[in-house]
Amino acid sequence: DSHIQYERVGADVTMKCGSMDWDAAVTWTVNGTDIDESHLNGSYLILKNVDLSQSGQYSCYEGSSWHLKYQTYLRVGTPPKEPVLMCRSNNYPKGFYCSWHLPTPTYIPNFFNISVIHGTKDMVCEKDAIPKNRCHIRYLQLFSTVKYKVTLTVTNALGKNFTTVTFDEFAIVKPDPPESVVAKPVPNNPRRLEVSWQNPSSWPDPESFPLKFFLRYRPLILDQWQHVELSDGTSHTITDAYAGKEYIIQVAAKDNDIGTWSDWSVAVHATPWTEEPKHLTTEAQITETTSASTSSFMAPPTTKICDKGAVVGSGAVAVCWTAGLVVAAYSVLFI
Amino acid sequence: MAAADSPSTALRRRDLCSRGIRLAGKMRADVVDLLDAYVEQQGLDASASVVAVEGVPQAAVERWDEQTGTQRLLENLAAYRAFRALLAQMLEEQREQLGEANVGLGRALAAVLLQVSAFAYHLEELLQLESRGIPGEEEDGLPALPHLSLFEQKLRGLGVLRELAQWAVRSVRDLRQLAKPSPATGTVPGLAESP
Helix, strand or coil, X not given: CEEEEEEECCCXXXXXXXXXXXXXXXXXXXXXXXCCHHHEECCEEEECCCCHHHCEEEEEXXXXXXXXXXXXXXXXXXXXXXXXXXXXXXXXXXXXXXXXXXXXXXXXXXXXXXXXXXXXXXXXXXXXXXXXXXXXXXXXXXXXXXXXXXXXXXXEXXXXXXXXXXXXXXXXXXXXXXEEEEEXXXXXXXXXXXXXXXXXXXXXXXXXXXEEEEEEEEECCCCCCEEEEECCCCEEEECCCCCCCCEEEEEEEEECCCXXXXXCCCCEEECCCCCCCHHHCCHHXXXXXXXXXXXXXXXXXXXXXXXXXXXECCHHHCEEHHHHXXXXXXXXXXX | CCCCCXXXXXXXXXXXXXXXXXXXXXXXXXXXXXXXXXXXXXXXCCCCCCCCCCCCCCCCEECHHHCCHHHHHHHHHHHHHHHHHHHHHHHHHHHHHHXXXXXXXXXXXXXXXHHHHHHHHHHHHHHHHCCCCCCCCCCCCCCCCCCCCHHHHHHHHHHHHHHHHHHHHHHHHHHHHHHCCCCCCCCCCCCCCCC
């Protein structure tokens, strides 16, 4: 016979070799490896204070014939602790969802059962395919003062536990964060940034159930955020940005009348517009600038100071008339 | 079938809805504050469940999104008329119980009562705009209630204020629906219907 056997971590486990007598000669293996005789009491296998690493397939063979007499899959685990349950409406007024998890793993299969009661009415929470630890409910009524009571029971082969949450319809309303947040500099405005975003796609009817927004922004070099609350619209212009500094910007959303703020959106970065620095001008502009004024920097090699026809001499000491006159003038000054 | 809205009617409706939304929003904020004060001063547990009491309009509604504009206005009006009478009764009971001891609570109740009356009047204006007859108020007011103990009166008061807070939110939503123009005809959805 082959079956599954569940035992708690720390338990002492005794395995019998099927219907074999206590004094029969047997060999036990775990996952195909022989188990030392020191763990045997007659034909019984004794495992003391089992731990997770001792999970595996245990087999018992008759001594001489090596006939398989018994097989079991030992799963070492723990009974479930009180589960963590959360319910939220991110698609008000359509409905809400509840999701759950165990605070610590049990290492063996767990089964979850959820019940939702509204007043005296039982409601069905339909399980989501993905993720598995979630179910959703459609609101049958809106604006009810009667609380919802949700109980989650978790059961495994070693025990059972449960938790209950009770809440108002309004209290669990929490939209998803705003989407597609974009921040752009404003041309010719060194202190402005234009920010725009969209309602979360999960919010079904923003026209009838409008959202308000909270925007926060700061330069990367500072820790303190600036905040702006916006009661309508999905854009805002920041007008007090520090010139030339890169900013980080986020937006959150809340139903205009009920519930709590969403998590912050994905952060976006932007730097206000700055005027182009003059030294980044093109080569043609450098040539023009050099011939127009006495420049203090070295002219690039391709820059011509004099015409070919005005050159006197040859090779390394070739100079032109105009250059020669300039040099002569400076020489006179310094004598 | 009612005729399509004239531009002035549509504008007037939108204006009334906007003002109504602001009124309801302010009313809700004041009711929430009053609820906190009421719970504290009446020595009640804020989380206590209160069974629905006869005569207190329940804000809870099924298929809210399927309601017509007229249904919304009529249900709102009936509710606020009932609240007007209930709050007046609460004010009287509170004066009898506490006399001058709790002037603050009395003033807050009176202020909310005023807002409820104003909102009911506002709803009547909206109904008139839709050329709907305004339903008459029942002359006998609240249904006759059995004599309640002091504690039962307090619990009923808690129920009244809780439902009023819910209604204030519902009214904001209802007025937003009313303010939405119909894409095809320019009329409010649900109001262009046979009398």
